[in-house]
Amino acid sequence: SKYEYVKQYEADDRLLPGCWIVVRLDGKGFTKFCDLHGFEKPNDERALRLMDEAAKARASGRSLRRGAPRPCRCCRRSPHAPGRALLLPQAVMSEFQDVRLAFGESDEYSFVFARNSQLHGRRASKLVSLVASCFSASYVRFWAQHFPGTPLAATPMFDGRVVLYPSNHTLRDYLSWRQADTHVNNLYNTCFWALVKSGKSTGEAHEQLRGTLSDYKNELLFSQFGLNYNTLPERFRKPASCGCGCLVAVLQGSIVIRQRVMHVKQTADGGTKEKERLEPCVLHCDIIRDAFWAQHPELLA
Amino acid sequence: SKYEYVKQYEADDRLLPGCWIVVRLDGKGFTKFCDLHGFEKPNDERALRLMDEAAKARASGRSLRRGAPRPCRCCRRSPHAPGRALLLPQAVMSEFQDVRLAFGESDEYSFVFARNSQLHGRRASKLVSLVASCFSASYVRFWAQHFPGTPLAATPMFDGRVVLYPSNHTLRDYLSWRQADTHVNNLYNTCFWALVKSGKSTGEAHEQLRGTLSDYKNELLFSQFGLNYNTLPERFRKPASCGCGCLVAVLQGSIVIRQRVMHVKQTADGGTKEKERLEPCVLHCDIIRDAFWAQHPELLA
Amino acid sequence: SKYEYVKQYEADDRLLPGCWIVVRLDGKGFTKFCDLHGFEKPNDERALRLMDEAAKARASGRSLRRGAPRPCRCCRRSPHAPGRALLLPQAVMSEFQDVRLAFGESDEYSFVFARNSQLHGRRASKLVSLVASCFSASYVRFWAQHFPGTPLAATPMFDGRVVLYPSNHTLRDYLSWRQADTHVNNLYNTCFWALVKSGKSTGEAHEQLRGTLSDYKNELLFSQFGLNYNTLPERFRKPASCGCGCLVAVLQGSIVIRQRVMHVKQTADGGTKEKERLEPCVLHCDIIRDAFWAQHPELLA
Amino acid sequence: SKYEYVKQYEADDRLLPGCWIVVRLDGKGFTKFCDLHGFEKPNDERALRLMDEAAKARASGRSLRRGAPRPCRCCRRSPHAPGRALLLPQAVMSEFQDVRLAFGESDEYSFVFARNSQLHGRRASKLVSLVASCFSASYVRFWAQHFPGTPLAATPMFDGRVVLYPSNHTLRDYLSWRQADTHVNNLYNTCFWALVKSGKSTGEAHEQLRGTLSDYKNELLFSQFGLNYNTLPERFRKPASCGCGCLVAVLQGSIVIRQRVMHVKQTADGGTKEKERLEPCVLHCDIIRDAFWAQHPELLA
Numbered sequence A, B, C, D: 001s002k003y004e005y006v007k008q009y010e011a012d013d014r015l016l017p018g019c020w021i022v023v024r025l026d027g028k029g030f031t032k033f034c035d036l037h038g039f040e041k042p043n044d045e046r047a048l049r050l051m052d053e054a055a056k057a058r059a060s061g062r063s064l065r066r067g068a069p070r071p072c073r074c075c076r077r078s079p080h081a082p083g084r085a086l087l088l089p090q091a092v093m094s095e096f097q098d099v100r101l102a103f104g105e106s107d108e109y110s111f112v113f114a115r116n117s118q119l120h121g122r123r124a125s126k127l128v129s130l131v132a133s134c135f136s137a138s139y140v141r142f143w144a145q146h147f148p149g150t151p152l153a154a155t156p157m158f159d160g161r162v163v164l165y166p167s168n169h170t171l172r173d174y175l176s177w178r179q180a181d182t183h184v185n186n187l188y189n190t191c192f193w194a195l196v197k198s199g200k201s202t203g204e205a206h207e208q209l210r211g212t213l214s215d216y217k218n219e220l221l222f223s224q225f226g227l228n229y230n231t232l233p234e235r236f237r238k239p240a241s242c243g244c245g246c247l248v249a250v251l252q253g254s255i256v257i258r259q260r261v262m263h264v265k266q267t268a269d270g271g272t273k274e275k276e277r278l279e280p281c282v283l284h285c286d287i288i289r290d291a292f293w294a295q296h297p298e299l300l301a
């Protein structure tokens, strides 16, 4: 038609080839959203698991996972397995096979696409909108499974952005940035809510913590609240290598990578057949140090 | 932290000021998604209404709409009102007050932001990701209301893009482009499915329609299927000015603009108070000709 | 060859259609360059004329201009004519026929391309680099004509940028911004150098002028230096409509537009033939008020 | 002023950090420009040396180079030295200290900026316009030295573009792409002009060469024109490692890198003092194979 010329106003936004593509999502106004739905403070395990679900859930209608996935190569522990088989869910890592790795903490999730991914011709707005769309739709879809009894009272939304990292070095620094942020925020928040629960106002709690170092906060948890951050059960601590307990998610954030998982398929003659499949699994490892990367050389290859 | 430098890799993607910002969403792989959920062909009214809902639904917890919204200024008819009060829904036009106008057809929706909108500093990826996220989350959230009895069997996703239009003229041409596309596609699809329902294979139907003009297709509907496209009940036709029946949505697409709607609020002393509020309403007008724009001068002001 | 894939790393930088394209050049380190070549302070007429030349000069090998170009339509005065016929020079406005208008002041020049120009597919880097290249090469080429006896002692360089303006209104505001800047800077510089020539140090001069208003500076020129800025010969003043004297260039900046100019061509039989041609001419009008634009409606058409 | 808001229409065009920045210039319409100035076909040594000059010339007013620069580390030969001391010239590699390496051939030149260069905040239009401006102004400025007796009859212009390469590997492939292009074009052009000089029309010459391989062209030069491309004096051939003769520039292109050059400075007491300085020097090496890069590890460091 004579109106078709308007299509030329669309800009070409293909991303530079040869760079790692990171799409980072962050919940819009989650301070309010968490309040509205009564999330536990500072870390609501249901919420974090829902985030992980939206990041990784996959179709599994035709086969059932057999128990836990293989143990993590770096820490020899099993990643935590979802409590039930999901009916044909599709979420970011399942929908976008080019996502090599994801990292989540609090209300945010970062997805790392292979540096040579040609998905959607590397068009920035396609990638950022589809990832945001998939994650948000999945979040609503899986809500009831993670928050049974709590109806959704507002529409959860996530903003997105695309960032390019030209080298393995800068990509690792990006992920280290996010994980170090998790450590710092979590220690702060743990102290903050401990103070608040002990009767301080939020203003007083902020005041007491302002400008303090990690040592001070660890000491505070120990002396005032009887928590020795270093003698906590492993799952609550930031572990030397990797811990797969759920609360560690709070501390290390969630790392999602594709691991081999054994599946059992029903055969036509009524028997069963085992098949190993790559499947997105959640870990709670340290990804700042080299050990993780040495154990997973395929991630940066 | 020493990793913070990676933040500098984020590009500044602020959009040129002074231009109309259009965010267009389009369902990903909806050919398959529609099949999977048994959508009626060629136009499933439930699906179209769900799209409209995701585009416009708004919070209404504290007050109830009193009957239908005011009649449309151009056609003197009432826009169709949602059948039930929605509990605190939030969707694109309610969430983003800077959206002046939206246009939807098939599996796509375009949102027009005010040319001087400063929302999120006009950052392209913020806008496109948030709109896609809000729409997708709302689509899932409102699914059950529009498809009672049909469980969601896949995650609906929408890609998004941002396009700038520097003048009123080019913006109107954009909207005309989308509406003309609706007309053409709908006439084709109506013929196509009429042929298929009459026993043709899809290949044969395509073959018969290939390269034909509007006149041929209108004639076909009349002579072969007893439908006179021009003597159909008004709501099925592309009307001279504006028709507010639901099936016309199929033909004209859905135009969403903010109209004054009367609300009744409970007062503290048990009485009620009326208040007129601007609220996103769906129309099915012709927006190619000047009449609509003359009637709604505030849209381009 | 197997290396050709690297071409894909080139980004598409086509500019949004339908917008005015402004390319602004600015001399790099001209504070030093002007010093090195002993430019007069604050305004060196030779330098300004050389800038104008680089902005507009054109091929004229085959015909000679007959006297002055037609008088300006708004002020009825003649634009100043170059003193001599140039041998086949080519500069920005002659090279780029899509440039509608240019505005120069100090060490900068802005070139306005027609809003629908398709030159080089509207590729930003093509436009900005070619304009900078053409201007710089012309500046060196014409140097000796404007600075006879002063050899070029450094390579003059100009940085460039592209800015889009979506409407006539914003384009005019852009040009008003540059011209208002000329007014303000010139009044300041005239005072500053008058103070310095009267014996003040540059530091003292800056100090005395810091934060002062126009009135103060006009008064200073009048009372201390015997200059009444408002009773100066017209060419030295910022005129009500338009003044074509050279020194006004200093105040109003240089506006270059295409005007009809009479040319005399030698015919084969030894006679002559007159022909009117559009040619870039320099004016020193006010372009902030409406009068100029009313007189030149073709500029924004 | 109230117009200042227009500054906000300038887009932020900072280039992604951590990538090699390549600025490539290419002469605009040089087919015509070369013709107009009677350049030798296919390769005019004066023209190529002028290009090299515009790429690398530097200030040398205060000291004189002592003989030839140090021999090339890879081929043990001396880069060719300019025939005379230039008076205060400034050209691209001297002006832009962040340029690590340049490569020139025909009417084009590529400049490689250090991957972490912060020059002009990595703003793309600043870089591309300044390089184009500096090169073009220098080309005009040095013209008379390289073309004595040939007045400049048109303004030489160069378009520019910026391309990012995220890794050493892709940067080397870029440079290999340009050098392989030089090889192929030169063999073609040598054959083409040999055929034309032997009496063929340009159409016939093109026809005869169309689609032929290197072997055919080498054989043609040998059998028809008595030239054995492989037994030519080394400087005419594409050498195994590096040849520094001038005509090889034609074949290998010009590589400009910074080398230590001995300078002699006059001291206050009338004596002299030697000082080694890094200075841009032209080589004609193979840069496709590893040898060159092994010899110059600092280039990619």
Ligand SMILES: Nc1nc2c(ncn2[C@H]2C[C@H](O)[C@@H](COP(=O)(O)OP(=O)(O)OP(=O)(O)O)O2)c(=O)[nH]1
Pocket (backbone or CB within 6 Å): A026, A027, A028, A029, A030, A031, A032, A034, A035, A039, A040, A041, A042, A043, A044, A045, A047, A048, A106, A107
């Ligand atoms: N109570 C609770 N709050 C959480 C949890 N996870 C995240 N949040 C809250 C804490 C923060 O207020 C908020 C995340 O911080 P952001 O900087 O993303 O702020 P917010 O999303 O409010 O604003 P934004 O739209 O991102 O600028 O979400 C949780 O597990 N429990």
Ligand SMILES: Nc1nc2c(ncn2[C@H]2C[C@H](O)[C@@H](COP(=O)(O)OP(=O)(O)OP(=O)(O)O)O2)c(=O)[nH]1
Pocket (backbone or CB within 6 Å): B026, B027, B028, B029, B030, B031, B032, B034, B035, B039, B040, B041, B042, B043, B044, B045, B047, B048, B106, B107
């Ligand atoms: N049966 C039925 N199909 C519909 C309805 N609305 C949209 N669709 C289908 C028809 C088309 O196959 C599809 C929309 O066309 P698109 O060009 O957007 O293709 P699709 O979404 O499959 O692929 P895409 O990911 O957008 O490239 O959605 C409806 O109401 N009923």
Ligand SMILES: Nc1nc2c(ncn2[C@H]2C[C@H](O)[C@@H](COP(=O)(O)OP(=O)(O)OP(=O)(O)O)O2)c(=O)[nH]1
Pocket (backbone or CB within 6 Å): C026, C027, C028, C029, C030, C031, C032, C034, C035, C039, C040, C041, C042, C043, C044, C045, C047, C048, C106, C107
């Ligand atoms: N003496 C004299 N100086 C002039 C004339 N025209 C321009 N200039 C000088 C005055 C300013 O110092 C300089 C222009 O100011 P800019 O802000 O462009 O600074 P500059 O070019 O030094 O630095 P830049 O590389 O543009 O950031 O050029 C003139 O006619 N006479």
Ligand SMILES: Nc1nc2c(ncn2[C@H]2C[C@H](O)[C@@H](COP(=O)(O)OP(=O)(O)OP(=O)(O)O)O2)c(=O)[nH]1
Pocket (backbone or CB within 6 Å): D026, D027, D028, D029, D030, D031, D032, D034, D035, D039, D040, D041, D042, D043, D044, D045, D047, D048, D106, D107
């Ligand atoms: N005779 C002669 N011609 C040369 C020499 N160096 C370059 N040229 C000519 C050959 C080509 O026609 C032209 C370079 O080819 P381009 O593809 O850059 O084309 P051109 O500059 O004409 O057009 P463009 O504006 O770059 O698209 O310059 C030389 O040394 N001698």
Ligand SMILES: O=P(O)(O)OP(=O)(O)OP(=O)(O)O
Pocket (backbone or CB within 6 Å): A026
């Ligand atoms: O943590 P971020 O990157 O989201 O930081 P922010 O302060 O929320 O800034 P932005 O406006 O970029 O989301």
Ligand SMILES: O=P(O)(O)OP(=O)(O)OP(=O)(O)O
Pocket (backbone or CB within 6 Å): B026
């Ligand atoms: O209708 P559109 O604009 O989505 O057209 P498309 O052919 O789907 O192309 P795109 O890859 O831009 O979505």
Ligand SMILES: O=P(O)(O)OP(=O)(O)OP(=O)(O)O
Pocket (backbone or CB within 6 Å): C026
């Ligand atoms: O006058 P401008 O726009 O050149 O302003 P500037 O302060 O020189 O800034 P820039 O770094 O954008 O040239």
Ligand SMILES: O=P(O)(O)OP(=O)(O)OP(=O)(O)O
Pocket (backbone or CB within 6 Å): D026
């Ligand atoms: O050799 P290039 O890259 O200049 O190729 P081109 O065919 O001249 O194309 P362009 O329009 O990008 O200069």
Ligand SMILES: [Mg+2]
Pocket (backbone or CB within 6 Å): A026
């Ligand atoms: Mg944020």
Ligand SMILES: [Mg+2]
Pocket (backbone or CB within 6 Å): A026, A027, A028, A029, A030, A031, A107
């Ligand atoms: Mg948030």
Ligand SMILES: [Mg+2]
Pocket (backbone or CB within 6 Å): A026, A027, A106, A107, A108
């Ligand atoms: Mg957050």
Ligand SMILES: [Mg+2]
Pocket (backbone or CB within 6 Å): B026
């Ligand atoms: Mg599409």
Ligand SMILES: [Mg+2]
Pocket (backbone or CB within 6 Å): B026, B027, B028, B029, B030, B031, B107
């Ligand atoms: Mg679709």
Ligand SMILES: [Mg+2]
Pocket (backbone or CB within 6 Å): B026, B027, B106, B107, B108
């Ligand atoms: Mg569609």
Ligand SMILES: [Mg+2]
Pocket (backbone or CB within 6 Å): C026
């Ligand atoms: Mg500047």
Ligand SMILES: [Mg+2]
Pocket (backbone or CB within 6 Å): C026, C027, C028, C029, C030, C031, C107
């Ligand atoms: Mg300057």
